[in-house]
Amino acid sequence: MILNQYIPVILMMLVAAGVAVAVLGLAEFLGPKVVFREKMEPFECGENPIVSPKQRFSVRFYLIALMFIIFDIEAVFLFPWAVNFQALGLFGFVEMMIFVFILALGLAYVWKKGALEWE
């Protein structure tokens, strides 16, 4: 069956998993262990945690993230279009302008809704 072709890939995955487990296991068995209080504390960029991490994030973070993705995707489409601008001609230009216009409407919508205001 065609699955035969995948045997090297499966072997590669097995080897990779084996190496990872072996290295972690060796470190666990052979490495010296010095346990002190600060080391056992939850790690937060080297700082002592001052607040409980179980707090709510403001929903604004999600809004910003969503908008980032949308405009990121726009950029993803814009780059190949810009590279092939001349080959695509007028048709490509009009199509892309429609696309950008629709996204601009979306931006106007979130702006006016106040989603961009932090306070």
Added chain:
Amino acid sequence: MTPIKIPSIALDAIGPEMVLTATAMVLLMIEVFADKKGRDHLGYIALGGSVLAGALAYKLSGVSVTTFGGLYVVDNFSTFFKIIFMISAGLTALISVKYAQDEGINHGEYYAMILFATVGMCVMASARDLITIFMGVEVMSIALYVLAGMTRTREVSNEASLKYFILGAFSSGFLLYGMALVYGATGTTQLQAIGKAAGLLTGNPMFIAGAVMMTIGFAFKVAAVPFHMWTPDVYQGSPAPVTAFMSTGPKAAAFAAFLRVFAEAFPAMKEDWWVIIWSLAVLTMTMGNVVALVQNDVKRMLAYSSIAHAGYILVGLAVASPAGSSGAAFYLLVYAFMNIGAFALLIVAAGKGERTTTYQDFSGMGRRSPLTALALTIMVFSLAGIPPTAGFAGKFYLFMSALEKGFVWLAVIAVINSVVSVFYYLKLVVYMYMRDEDGEARPEISVAAPLAVAAVVTVCAVMWLGVMPAKYIDFAKSAFLPF
């Protein structure tokens, strides 16, 4: 630089979709830029957009074009379904006007989401490529998840939205995995190319697994038993106009994609998959009807009845003939009118906040509001399939297609199920006309103008399609798929 070859694009063929998208964007702009008074017209703008899109779709009847490099097809089948979607969207906008103002959800987003969902539905009906189908499914579903939770302050609405989202995402996963396997087995995502390749692949486990998983994904979307568990809670918790919409338009869209995939991509498996669809149909209608019998809440009863109706429509799929597919299409048209009509009258009876929706709440309706009771009676007669309403014509045509192909038992079970359904539909009529009020205070029944218009339109449509169905059945017949 070599010019890039752009596939032929027939923009006139996607007129309905463009009109809907533009209307939805206009609604969003009105929401943010107009003052509060401007929002009163949102519902009517959405209605206008749907009517215009419907007219454009109707103008495309008889046209048969494949465009966008074979991804998109406009034929009588897709046109017929698009007309169903526009009817569903337009009537939903109409019955939402009063409701949205009462419940504080009269926002541009609400109507825009309905129209975006409708665009997704159009894509599903017209797609001739697995990826395009999936895109349509997601455009429709994501808008519906939001719509289900539109009444943010009601707990049941939040529950409905979350439940729908989780199970909907799950079913999309099934669908997508099935598509991936089918692509893996055939090496193409074009439906007709899959159909050609499938002939050489009989018995290929990857292909069968893919087809089965796609069936599961579609069965989720049409709420067929045993993949129906989300339906009652979602239909009951969502705002009533949204439930009316979800149970008609998106259901029709899921059936459209279901039919097209099986007719064009899997015709080689016809001998095998009718058993699966046959069982799904029998389970769905039996389970929907039996559970609807014991419901106390009319909205929940309508949710189970919607499951049962999906079962009747699956009969058309199991038959897998041109008559079966056009029978299913015609039934979905009829169902759009009668179910939205029933929900319009439920909104009238339920009052603000949808507090009074049990059978008891309908007692004495015949005296309190004779016209509402009469209209609702016509709707439930049609849902039960009693002549001379459209429900009868739809069922007759659908079950006839089963008999023509020798599916006698399937037709018998379907008819028995229709008889069972009469009990719980007529229970409503009994409460309205033969029970006196129990003395509990209920809100005064007042029918707002848009709701009255919607009720009159649906009643007329149900009677007209019931008495003079020939012309529309002929249209549905021209919208068959070659099995």
